[in-house]
Amino acid sequence: MTELKNFKELNINAEILQMVTEKVAWEFNVVPYIHEKNVVSFCVKQGSVLNDIENELEFLLGKKVILNETDEDTVNFLLLKYYRKNDNENQKNTSKLSTFSDDFLTKLIIEAHNHNSSDIHIEIFENKARIRLRVDGKLKEVYVINKAEYPSLLNKIKIKANLDISEKRLPQDGRIIFENNLESTDIRVSILPTLYGEKAVLRLLKKDATDINLKSLGFSKKQLDDYLIGIKKTNGIILISGPTGSGKTTTLYATLKVLNKVGINILTIEDPIEYTLEGVNQVQLKENIGLSFSSALRTFLRQDPDIIMLGEIRDGETAQMAIRAALTGHLVLSTIHTNSAWGTIGRLIDMGVPPFLISATLNLSVAQRLVRLLCNDCKLKLAVQPEELPFYPKEYKLPEYHYLPNGCSKCYYTGFNGRKAIYEVIPVDQEIKSLIKKNDTQDIHFLKDKNITFLIEQAYELFYKGETTYEEIAPILLSNSY
Numbered sequence: 460m461t462e463l464k465n466f467k468e469l470n471i472n473a474e475i476l477q478m479v480t481e482k483v484a485w486e487f488n489v490v491p492y493i494h495e496k497n498v499v500s501f502c503v504k505q506g507s508v509l510n511d512i513e514n515e516l517e518f519l520l521g522k523k524v525i526l527n528e529t530d531e532d533t534v535n536f537l538l539l540k541y542y543r544k545n546d547n548e549n550q551k552n553t554s555k556l557s558t559f560s561d562d563f564l565t566k567l568i569i570e571a572h573n574h575n576s577s578d579i580h581i582e583i584f585e586n587k588a589r590i591r592l593r594v595d596g597k598l599k600e601v602y603v604i605n606k607a608e609y610p611s612l613l614n615k616i617k618i619k620a621n622l623d624i625s626e627k628r629l630p631q632d633g634r635i636i637f638e639n640n641l642e643s644t645d646i647r648v649s650i651l652p653t654l655y656g657e658k659a660v661l662r663l664l665k666k667d668a669t670d671i672n673l674k675s676l677g678f679s680k681k682q683l684d685d686y687l688i689g690i691k692k693t694n695g696i697i698l699i700s701g702p703t704g705s706g707k708t709t710t711l712y713a714t715l716k717v718l719n720k721v722g723i724n725i726l727t728i729e730d731p732i733e734y735t736l737e738g739v740n741q742v743q744l745k746e747n748i749g750l751s752f753s754s755a756l757r758t759f760l761r762q763d764p765d766i767i768m769l770g771e772i773r774d775g776e777t778a779q780m781a782i783r784a785a786l787t788g789h790l791v792l793s794t795i796h797t798n799s800a801w802g803t804i805g806r807l808i809d810m811g812v813p814p815f816l817i818s819a820t821l822n823l824s825v826a827q828r829l830v831r832l833l834c835n836d837c838k839l840k841l842a843v844q845p846e847e848l849p850f851y852p853k854e855y856k857l858p859e860y861h862y863l864p865n866g867c868s869k870c871y872y873t874g875f876n877g878r879k880a881i882y883e884v885i886p887v888d889q890e891i892k893s894l895i896k897k898n899d900t901q902d903i904h905f906l907k908d909k910n911i912t913f914l915i916e917q918a919y920e921l922f923y924k925g926e927t928t929y930e931e932i933a934p935i936l937l938s939n940s941y
Contacts, residue, residue, distance in 0.1 A: 474603035481542040490537040498523045540872035583656040620648040664733045673713040677880035685886045689823030697823045700797040707794040727768040728755040756780040769793035775810040785820035800826040800883045818896040826883040834876040837867035881917035
């Protein structure tokens with residue numbers, strides 16, 4: 460038997476890995492890595508009963524099996540990297556679940572849930588169809604599907620989401636309530652016609668907001684103090700900016716948890732409703748029947764609200780309605796797409812909101828990002844070479860060392876373990892209100908005198924402390940305008 464070399468560099472594609480289930484891989488301590496013609500090669504732990512394992516795998520797969528012995532550490536590495544073990548998952552002892560069965564879709568959703576995945580992407584191309592999961596902001600291919608079975612899988616998703624299975628030319632949106640082990644997951648389904656067929660994206664929404672805590676999100680002490688002062692005001696607007704997937708909605712829900720009291724009427728309009736909060740009146744956006752952010756806001760003002768939460772300010776009409784709500788004595792919380800907290804003001808002006816109204820209503824402008832953190836158990840320490848860091852801020856001191864992801868059993872050989880939110884919080888005081896009113900928003904150096912910590916500073920601090928990689932913060936360094 461030949462021993463595998465450079466196993467950490469072995470890159471096994473999803474089509475080969477799905478030949479056996481997680482249960483089979485762990486039961487026999489094997490990992491497939493080559494599939495040629497009708498022969499599948501596995502690595503197996505040294506000292507295993509090879510004949511028994513070979514016979515079992517050939518029976519399950521219906522193919523010729525070759526077993527290559529290697530050391531136990533190598534096999535454990537590959538098992539943890541490619542077959543992340545979930546003790547709660549009830550898997551059947553079969554080599555492959557067909558996409559024709561309901562079991563496959565159920566298994567897929569459970570797998571995504573156990574991996575803390577936010578989205579499932581099911582897509583088809585000219586020569587193959589595949590499934591990817593978004594985990595910690597990155598997509599990972601987990602299955603390759605037989606193209607002949609792809610339409611059946613799409614139809615099953617459509618049926619469960621109450622969509623029209625005969626409509627294949629237009630986009631469709633639906634919803635699935637998935638229940639498993641007394642837990643319920645709300646799944647938003649989006650179907651999009653593409654060149655080679657329809658693509659489906661399933662967004663898994665966490666219905667329970669119990670674990671969301673404003674104090675544990677990533678604010679510094681000063682930022683949290685400024686934020687809490689801003690949200691305790693009875694009127695005005697609080698805006699949180701950042702790209703899709705930067706955690707804005709989580710920050711809003713954590714804020715609502717703080718503000719949610721018996722004596723306060725809170726109304727939200729969201730797309731979609733990602734968490735449910737007891738005591739908060741939540742409305743789902745339905746633009747196809749005319750229930751938009753702006754139309755909902757008009758109705759909200761007749762519902763005697765104290766606090767209004769808008770999922771997003773997308774256009775000038777919604778921005779104007781939000782300003783009107785704040786002017787009439789309500790506290791308005793919302794999100795907006797800009798690169799920085801100060802850039803939010805310019806964005807509102809571009810939407811047609813007069814500067815004097817922004818000055819009169821804006822309490823707090825916040826920007827945030829999510830940064831992946833290195834696994835402390837396996838990160839690699841290297842001496843810093845300045846030429847390798849082309850975009851680092853020249854005014855900051857370079858660290859002597861930096862770190863790269865490696866991979867171990869603790870992080871399932873990804874090299875990363877979780878994400879951290881970084882924030883930029885600008886409380887709008889009288890000086891800032893005066894500048895906004897004059898439409899003087901170009902020079903922002905005075906913000907440093909106010910001890911405002913910018914995103915670029917927090918991102919670089921994480922890199923300097925060795926908590927993340929330079930590649931992870933480079934987009935923040937490039938996109939931030941300060």
